[in-house]
Amino acid sequence: MLKFLFIIGFHIIYLCSVRAEEATFLVPHRVVYDFQMDNASWDPVIIGMSGRMVHEIKGSACQGYTTHTSLVVRVYTEGMPVRLMSQEVKTYTTGDGHRFHFDIKKIMEQNVGKNTEGIAEITKDGTLVKLKKPGENVYKLEKADFPITSLKNIIRHAKAGHRFYNTTLFDGDNGGDRVIKESVVIGEKKKSVSDSEIKELKKLDENGYWHVIVSHFDDTKNKDGLPIYRQSFHLYENGVMRHLLIDYGDFSIRLKLKSLQFLDEKNDLHNCKLNNIK
Numbered sequence: 001m002l003k004f005l006f007i008i009g010f011h012i013i014y015l016c017s018v019r020a021e022e023a024t025f026l027v028p029h030r031v032v033y034d035f036q037m038d039n040a041s042w043d044p045v046i047i048g049m050s051g052r053m054v055h056e057i058k059g060s061a062c063q064g065y066t067t068h069t070s071l072v073v074r075v076y077t078e079g080m081p082v083r084l085m086s087q088e089v090k091t092y093t094t095g096d097g098h099r100f101h102f103d104i105k106k107i108m109e110q111n112v113g114k115n116t117e118g119i120a121e122i123t124k125d126g127t128l129v130k131l132k133k134p135g136e137n138v139y140k141l142e143k144a145d146f147p148i149t150s151l152k153n154i155i156r157h158a159k160a161g162h163r164f165y166n167t168t169l170f171d172g173d174n175g176g177d178r179v180i181k182e183s184v185v186i187g188e189k190k191k192s193v194s195d196s197e198i199k200e201l202k203k204l205d206e207n208g209y210w211h212v213i214v215s216h217f218d219d220t221k222n223k224d225g226l227p228i229y230r231q232s233f234h235l236y237e238n239g240v241m242r243h244l245l246i247d248y249g250d251f252s253i254r255l256k257l258k259s260l261q262f263l264d265e266k267n268d269l270h271n272c273k274l275n276n277i278k
Helices: 002-006 147-159 199-207 266-274
Strands: 031-041 046-060 062-078 083-093 098-107 111-122 126-131 139-140 164-169 182-187 210-217 230-235 241-247 251-262
Touching: 002 062, 031 241, 046 251, 062 147, 083 147, 139 147, 147 182, 147 230, 199 251
Parallel strands: none
Antiparallel strands: 031 046, 031 251, 046 062, 062 083, 083 098, 098 111, 111 126, 126 139, 164 182, 182 210, 210 230, 230 241, 241 251
16 A cells, blocks of 8 residues: 555666657656545545645756655544655666665654665666665666656657557665566647646646556566556656556545746756757
């Protein structure tokens, strides 16, 4: 159930015929989502779920990317007090996408929960993970990219007109000792008349978006080969996402974008464009 606490739509691929010259610039921004449970057939005792997630991305291919995600969840259970859960995720990815720092803290009620912290690096043989918390360890995993690269790759595939591809992801979650297989489906780019009261979104809607569906697979959990969950979202060319739906089969969660703020890092982005850094 708690897996949904770390599902910002970042995904990866071993690039299959994506045009290397197609530059992808992610705009630094801070976005706030409100969410609620969309379907709860998995447990009739739980009558509702609500919360808020704040996601921030800063940086560029010149200086690397930092992300900070914080989330608070309230679970409403029949005949019991409201349960409060929270999670904070901090990451840093180098501009070339070869090194990934991650720090994930999960808290249930007032008790400190699981803390996963470490560094992962792409090598010629795969992905080398050096875990610091909860205990020091080293894992040699198959080759995979990190979330920022994943997001860029989805946009590159979308711009190239590719509709389907398979991916491999390392995001540091689940103890930092495994990769996740994913399948990505990308719809045609659409433009619509914006019904949003957020002026930044009105401008984005004019430029269009892609509807993206990502299925996540973990054979260590699902031996039948079915995805452990699916998520769908509207993706804009600058990396902003909205209309997120996370479907676990037995229950689903819908996230609604409430506010969007573009952060002022124009000078660094401008220098990246001048030097053709992608």
